[in-house]
Amino acid sequence: MYELKQAAERTYYINCPAKVGIYRTNNRDVYLIDSGDNRNAGKKVWEILSENNWNLKGIVNTHSHGDHVGGNKYLQEQTGCKIFADGIEAALAKYLAIEPSFLYGGYPGRDYLEHKAQLTQASDVSDISDCDFPKELKVISLRGHFFHMIGVRTPDDVVFLADSVLSASMLKKIPIPFVYDIAEYLNTLDKIEAMKASVFVPSHAEVSENVKELVQLNRQKIFDIADKIQRILKTPMCFETLLKHIFDEYGINMNFKQYVLVGSIIRSYLSWMKDSGRLEAVFDNNMRKWSAQ
Numbered sequence: 424m425y426e427l428k429q430a431a432e433r434t435y436y437i438n439c440p441a442k443v444g445i446y447r448t449n450n451r452d453v454y455l456i457d458s459g460d461n462r463n464a465g466k467k468v469w470e471i472l473s474e475n476n477w478n479l480k481g482i483v484n485t486h487s488h489g490d491h492v493g494g495n496k497y498l499q500e501q502t503g504c505k506i507f508a509d510g511i512e513a514a515l516a517k518y519l520a521i522e523p524s525f526l527y528g529g530y531p532g533r534d535y536l537e538h539k540a541q542l543t544q545a546s547d548v549s550d551i552s553d554c555d556f557p558k559e560l561k562v563i564s565l566r567g568h569f570f571h572m573i574g575v576r577t578p579d580d581v582v583f584l585a586d587s588v589l590s591a592s593m594l595k596k597i598p599i600p601f602v603y604d605i606a607e608y609l610n611t612l613d614k615i616e617a618m619k620a621s622v623f624v625p626s627h628a629e630v631s632e633n634v635k636e637l638v639q640l641n642r643q644k645i646f647d648i649a650d651k652i653q654r655i656l657k658t659p660m661c662f663e664t665l666l667k668h669i670f671d672e673y674g675i676n677m678n679f680k681q682y683v684l685v686g687s688i689i690r691s692y693l694s695w696m697k698d699s700g701r702l703e704a705v706f707d708n709n710m711r712k713w714s715a716q
Contacts, residue, residue, distance in 0.1 A: 425467045430622045431579030441490040441626045444583045454557050455482040456575050456583045458494030465494025484508040485585035486572035487515035495546035506548045507556050510571035513548040526687045567608025582620040587611055588637040590628035594644050598673040599688055605695035612638050659714035
């Protein structure tokens with residue numbers, strides 16, 4: 424774990440729970456693509472940079488989830504480097520209360536906020552429109568998994584795909600993977616399926632020259648979850664009852680964290696399925712009920 428791998432002449436990645444990319448602009452200066460899942464990850468990344476006598480010029484965050492920005496604060500403390508992310512992702516990495524509040528749909532409670540703060544430290548993040556953003560790195564919009572998630576293509580033709588595809592083993596391990604906008608995510612999968620590169624580096628799957636099979640697996644996961652929701656909603660029911668069915672069918676133990684996370688994901692599915700005409704939402708006796716069309 425935390426082993427440096429070379430993907431092309433100037434492009435590397437650190438093999439860790441959420442892969443960290445490295446692009447070397449010259450013999451000394453490098454940019455990171457993401458920073459690991461916590462402060463300890465940042466320290467391990469820093470050790471690798473130091474061992475290679477590399478100077479950290481900046482960090483490009485693909486998105487603001489904790490396993491991608493967790494090392495930001497430590498690395499920024501060591502170097503004063505700039506960190507970049509796209510749009511909302513920059514704000515979310517800077518103001519940690521936004522994400523849990525968004526997931527919960529209101530103030531999520533002090534304990535939950537403190538728990539999130541223990542996992543990730545806020546960092547000073549600039550938008551990718553900043554004049555200091557490394558122009559040699561090409562930004563690829565990969566929206567869907569989260570608001571403004573991006574991928575990065577290096578001049579070596581290596582594409583970092585962030586969380587746009589998960590490995591087959593992760594899809595088995597995680598019954599309901601996080602997706603914010605289902606329609607945008609499916610568009611992103613179509614984009615990746617048509618994409619060409621010398622090497623693809625997904626954050627949570629093996630590095631490969633071809634990710635078409637992974638795209639198909641991740642797309643099918645979306646369809647399977649949607650089909651299950653539609654089957655359950657042949658009997659109209661409110662959201663809380665639906666959520667219990669989902670937890671029961673997927674064998675998930677409900678606690679506050681899972682209630683917030685899975686609940687947010689299922690709401691996104693319901694919105695997508697309603698927009699696409701597969702579900703209907705009606706208000707009955709001051710209760711919102713969902714039903715399959």
